[in-house]
Each structure stands twice: as C-alpha cells, then as structure tokens.
Amino acid sequence: MTRMHLSPRLGLLRDPDFGRLFAATALGQLGDRIIFLSLPLVAILALHADEFQVGLLTAMTTAGSLLVGLPAGAWVDRMRKRSVMISTDLARALVLGTIPVAWWAGLLTIWWLYAVALVHGVLTVFFDIAYVSYLPHLVGRGHLVEGNSKLAAIRSVTSISGPAMAGPLVGWAGAPATLLVSSAGMAMSGVLAIGIRSRERKPESGPKPGERPRLGRDIKEGVRFALGHPVLRATILGDAIFNLSLVMYQTMLLVFLARKLNLDSSGIGLVLSGMGCGALLGALTATALSRRVGQGAVIWLASLVTCPLTVLMPLARPGWSLYAAALGLSCLSLGGVVRVVAQSSLQQTLTPDRLLGRMNATARFVSWGGIPLGGLLGGASGSAFGATATLWIGAAGMTLSVLPSYLSPLRTRFQNGRVRA
Template sequence: MSKETSSRLGLLRNPDFGLLFTATALGQLGDRIVFLALPLVAIAVLNAGEFQVGLLTAATTAGSLLIGLPAGAWVDRMRKRSVMISADLVRALLLLSIPLAWWAHLLTIGWLCTAALLHGVLTVFFDVAYVSYVPHLVGRHHLIEGNTRLSAVRSVTSIGGPAVAGPLVGWVGAPAALLASSVGMAASGFLALRMRSREEKPSAGGKRHLAREVKEGLNFVLQHPVLRAITAGDAMFNLFLVLYQTMLLVYLGRDIGLGSLGIGLVLSGMGCGALLGALLATGVARRLGQRRVIWLAPLVTCPPTALMSWARPGWSVCAAAVGLAALSLGGVVRVVSQSSLQQSLTPDRLLGRMSATARFVSWGGIPLGGVLGGVSGSVWGAAVTLWIGAAGMTLSSLVLRRASRVVLRTDLAPIS
C-alpha cells in the first residue's frame, strides 16, 4: 500500500475501526428506515391523528429522560463494546415484533408506542457506550478524524436510507419495511462481536453507589462552564428540532400529498446535506475553530428550514428540501466539533457519565417537543408548527454562542 493511499485511509487501516465503521453504516441504515417507516405505520396503517403521532414521537425519544442519568453510571461500570452488542441485538428483536404483530392483526398504537419506548431506552445505552468507546478505540489525538469518518458514514446512510425506505415502504408496506431495520441492527451487533479491541473491565473500587456516581457525572457536566453551555444550547435546539420533525411527515404526506417515494427523496436530500457536512467538518473546524463552529453552524443553516412551511405541491417542495439539506449540513459540522470538544475535556472514567448527562439534559425535552408538536399541529396546523420549529432552532445559536465565549476563557488542554 502506497504512503498516499495509507494516508487517505487513515483510521480505516485499523481493522477494529473498519468493523465499527461498517457496523455504524448498517445500524444507521436500519435506523433511517425506522425514522420513515415507524410514523408511517401510525399514519397510514393505524390512521393515527396528529396528537397520536406526537405521542409516538415522545415515546420514541423518552428513553433519555427516563433512564439517561443512571445509564451513564451503569455503562461506566461495564465494557462499552458489550453494551453496544447487547443493545443492537435486542433492538433488532423489538423492531421484528412490529411486522409480526401486524401480520397477526394485533398491532395497535399502544403496541407501537411501547416498542418505540423500549427501542429508545436501548438506544440511550447504545449511544452512551458508543461515544465512550470511540476514544478508547482511536485514541484522543485522533478524535476529530474518527468522529468525522463516522459522521461521514452516517451521512451516506442518511442519503441511502430514505431512498431505500421510500420505495420499500411503497412496495411492501411500512410494517414489513421494519424487517430491514431489524436485519440492519442485528448485522451491526454481529460485526461488533468481531472487534478485538476490548477495554479492561472497569475496576469496582470497593462498594459503588449508583446515586453517588450519577451525581458525580451530573456535577462534572453542570459545573464545567464549556460543557454546561453546550448542553443548554443543545437542549433548546433539540426541543424545537423534534417539534419540527413531528409535523414534517404529516405535512409532507397529508398537506402536500407526497407519497412514500417522494418523502423518501426529500429525506435523502437531508442526507446529501449531512454527507457534505461530514466532508467539510474537519476543514471548517480547523479554519474557524471548534468554538465558533458550534454556534455559527445553526445560525447559518437553521433559518432555511422555514421554507418548508410555505411549500406547496410542485417546485417549491424542491426549494424547501434544500433548506432541510442545509439543516443537516450544519448539524453534522457542529456535532463533529462539539463531540470532539466534549470528549477531549472529559477523563476516561467519566466518559459514559458525561455522555449520559449531556444527553439527559439536552435530550430530556425531546418528548416534550414531540407532544408540543402534536398539540401545535392539532391547533394551528402542521405548516405553522414547522415555522415555530425553524425559529426556535435558529435562536438556539444564541445559547450555543455562550459556549464559544466560555471557551475563550478556559484552558482546553486535552485530558489524558
């Protein structure tokens, strides 16, 4: 292998990183199909109303609120790779239960919400372990490269996932399409089984107290000026993002009249923006600095999402889709810089709790966003709800700018 080729491959030369890279692609492909198919099961199969769709969104995202804080402490006690494998395989079984229930004529909105809730809880454990495992696998000096490559493969699947999911839903129906999600999750888990890079089992260190460990992680994030500011900005952004997303499929499907293929193409456009963001993330972070990226990205790329609220059947949908692509581009650019900064500021023993605490605080309002999106859609309609979501996401950049100002006054030497 030439030096030039070796340089381009970078971390992909590491067999374990290659397995994680592939597992991420398969798991994310399954997740993208879930993103489209799950609400369409409620809308098209169960004839759910706007408020019920909001409840489904809340159930999907309630895991962070219900289990977010103790999940970090539990993950810090375990090998992260084992947590990832277990979460993937059990999520695959949960997704499989939905088409089985549909075929048996047992599927209800209650079944769907319960499956979504349990899937969300397991996703919390997976994501906390994933964020904690990456620094162990690639080393702290390669965090930007590792996060950029993983974001790139997530972005590619964001393009391919909806493009596959739309025709698949149209061909076999939304419940049956979830079979593909189940297969993707299972494949991700089996690939993770092949990774040889295993952390040493965390030392018990005598009798351990869950509440004390949770408090330590919570205090670390909330007392650290940079992590606290980032988490607060994320909380506001995510609240309005989910409010927006809750009515997006309703608006595209019912107000504009797009079929599953058209919806899939619109969401694939978001994936194109995410892929471009992954390609640009490292260069943008180096040119502007991580501290500027985390607030400039949403300020520049969130306002165009308001275009969707004025879209009508025809060319204006394409223009609005560009706004969604911009949102994805900015989101990836911000998250790469933000995640690398958060990981670099956290000692190894607290990585799980940092991730869980940040997720608990910043994602804790997501179920509320789903309910508010459902209520707003019922009262004012999907179009107005999309405008409210766009405005709120844009305003979150003002909170994230606080993190940028704090960074200027804080020693950011990476923690070994």
C-alpha cells in the first residue's frame, strides 16, 4: 500500500482510515478493560459467587483461544478482515448487553455469565486475529512498526484509564449496569470500523469452485509455515515461555504484596498502575528504539534488559526497596511492549497476505496455550514453596524466554528491520 507524505509528528494519524482504526481501538479497548474488572464483580457482588465459580468464570474468558484458536485463523484467511472486525465488535456488544438486561429482569445466573464469557472470548479470538492481519493491508508493510506502536500506545492508555473508570462506575451504578459502558464501547468501535474506506481484495485462500473445503489442510498449512520458519518459530516459542512464566509470577504477586508487604488495595493499585505507565512509555518509544537498535535485535534485547529486574520484587521489603521493585515491574511492561511491537511487525512482514490469519492464529494458540497451565503451576508452586519462591521461579522463566530469539537468525539476518539476503 503506497502512502502519501505524512507529518513527522502525527505520522499515520494523519491518514483518515488509520485514524478511524485508532479511535475504534481506543473505544474497543476501553470497553475491554472495563469488562476485565466488571465481569468478575458481577459474579462476586451481584450473584455472590464463591471462589471456584469466580475462577471458572475467569477460565471461560480465555477458553476461546484453545477451543477455536487454530481454525479461526483458517476461517479469517477466507474472509475480509475488516468485515470480521466489524461483525465481531457488534456481536460482542450485543452479547455483553444481555447481562444488565437479564439482571434487571431477574434472570441473571452464574451460568448466564459463563455463557457470555465463553461466547465473548470466542468472538475476541476472531477479532484479534483479523485485527493484526488487517494492519499490513491498511498501513503498508513499510509502516508496520509505527502502526503497531501507535495502537499499542492507545491500548496502554486504556489499561490505565479503564480500571480507573470501572471502579467508580461499579460503585455508582452497580457492576451489571457498568457493562453497558463496555457494550457501548464495542458497538462504537464497530461503527467506526465501518467508516474505514480501505477495502481488501477478496482472499484467494478459500476453496476454488467445485473444490471441497478442507479446513484441516488450511490449518496444517498455517501451522507448518509459522513453526517451520526459524524466526517465527523462535519468537512464538519465546512468547510461550514468557507468558507461562509471567502468569506464574502474577498469580502470586498479589499474595506477596498483600501478605508479605502488608499493602492495602490502594497500594496494590498503585503498583499495578505503574506497570500500565511503563507499557505506555514502551509504546511511545518502540518505533525509535526499533530504528536505533534494529528491529531484530530489539526483540531479544528488550527482554534481556528488563526481565531480570523482576527479581527486585521478591527481594523487596517495606520502604525504598518496594519502590525499586515497582519500578522494575514498570520496566518489565516497557520492555514487553517494545518487544511485542517490533515482534508483531516482523511477523507481519515475514508472512504472505494469504497466511496472515493462520500465522497469527498459530502464534496466539501456542503462546497463549500455556496461560491456564501457568496459573495452575503458580498456585501449586505457591502452595508448595510460598509466594516469594514462586516470584523467583517466574522471574527466572521470563528471563530465560529470551533464549529462543537470541539463538535464532534474529541476531544476524535483521539489521534496522531489513532482511539480509
């Protein structure tokens, strides 16, 4: 896709279509962040769910990746990505809107919440795969780092503002009614996406006339490409190790802050907000760092520099060491966003258009597949060895996640984001 000359300051934001996608992302992500806090509170406050029911509700929200993760990529590659984004946004808005309606009608049950969480999670899988697969068409492959960086920035802003908005809203209107704000955000995101004028050509990956569709063949082709490419395989494997270790770490982080450091909810909130601020700073600097360091090198360097800082938390005690540990978590978020922006852009660049959906689906399936296992391992490790030891284990795992990328051709084939012949 050829771009006109853009303002150095605004860059892609001067492009009307990218501006609409940017605004849609802001509204959709704001709604998503409110869901993150409000949906469990509906179960806890409105339905008086016990701990197991709340845990099961959380599992339902992520089950979509395992249920439809791989076939979703094959289906998305047969459709126009923009159309998938619009339809899933509007469908998610409708599904979420059933919760306050059912609550006011006296019909809301924990099983209703389970169903909404599962359906919403499945729709989100389709949306996310289409979203990252559509960006190369919209901005052109030469602007992928800038595009991913700007979208990551707005996601970071909503990760800070979303929970801050959700808390007072829940207190004022109640958790079920707060989900109306999430539903409205999703709906407005879909409406803004309708206004994007850039149209894709009809995908060529679907079955030819008279040919029987073969979903299994399409899935296998995507998995073979993603895991057969040495750079893609390395980044996907590194993500899987990082995510599993991060979830182990996060599982015991709140326990450590509350019971070992005796922080109240406000103090814990400040620590977590600091992580959001680090993510925002990472998004704002990702493009410049990729250009200065090199798109391939920054992927493994960002993790190598920031992941070891997570050991400051199990070393922390009330006082200055806690501030240092909180700063370490902010650096982790900063490095994570820088890595993801560069990595996503590289993955999109290396993948042919017809395989974008399947590559992204394979990456998501593998890298997110360990998240439920990480939660179980974190809980088991915390019970067996304690929260402090589990934080050490998680920090070590996150640091070791750099090895697949470091040992791959990323160190030799990519300089300043270009593939060496």
